[in-house]
Amino acid sequence: MTRLMITAAVAASFVASPLFAQAPPPYGPPITFDAAKKAMAAAEAEAKKNNWAVAIAIVDSSGNLAAFSKMDNTQHASVDIAIGKAVTANNFKRPTKALQDAIAQGGANLRLLAVKGATPLEGGVPIVVDGKIIGAIGASGVMANQDAEVAMAGAAAAK
Numbered sequence: 731m732t733r734l735m736i737t738a739a740v741a742a743s744f745v746a747s748p749l750f751a752q753a754p755p756p757y758g759p760p761i762t763f764d765a766a767k768k769a770m771a772a773a774e775a776e777a778k779k780n781n782w783a784v785a786i787a788i789v790d791s792s793g794n795l796a797a798f799s800k801m802d803n804t805q806h807a808s809v810d811i812a813i814g815k816a817v818t819a820n821n822f823k824r825p826t827k828a829l830q831d832a833i834a835q836g837g838a839n840l841r842l843l844a845v846k847g848a849t850p851l852e853g854g855v856p857i858v859v860d861g862k863i864i865g866a867i868g869a870s871g872v873m874a875n876q877d878a879e880v881a882m883a884g885a886a887a888a889k
Contacts, residue, residue: 754823758862760790765888766797769857769867773884774799777869784871784880785812788857791864793820801871808870815854815868815877817847823863826854827878853877857888864888 761769766788773786778801785808788797795816800809815826822829829850832839842850852874857865865888869880 755856755858755861755863757791757823758859758864760792760794761788761796761857761865761888763796765857765859765864769884769888770797770799772887773867773869773880774801776883777801777871777880780872780876780879782872782876782880784869784877785809786880786884787812787816787868788884789813789816789820789865789868791820791862793817796865804871811849811851811870812853812868812877814847814849815851815870815881816866817854817868818849818866819854819856819868820863820866822848823856825852825856825878826850826868827852827874830874851877853881855881855885857885859889 769788777784783801783804785800785804790796818826829842830852833842833850853870854866854868856863857867867881867884869877
């Protein structure tokens, strides 16, 4: 639980007001297969602990799929949503909650809805190791804040 709270604090540090005021970390080398497996195992464990049926996607620092898992009884739509959340967190270099919150404020932030391929729904977080983004993880299948719990557990384990 402590590790999850630390990860949440790190993820929250990416979120600035206005949306992009804080410089995000640079990209690093792509996540390794072993690190992706650790992240996936931790995310799956968090979901199983809470009895949540989710899809989990991990992308490397170039936004390409590195690992994927879909638990039994996960709704079909969650497959593409989890991948979209991971890609969005990686490509925007911040948790997808930052985009969700910006859109909720309305005004000029609504332009984010026009960005092709963006999935501005909470549940995607960058995986940062040694101050560099090595990929991102996205989860989908339950409430958005619960998806984020799953993703943050995975991101913390990749380190």
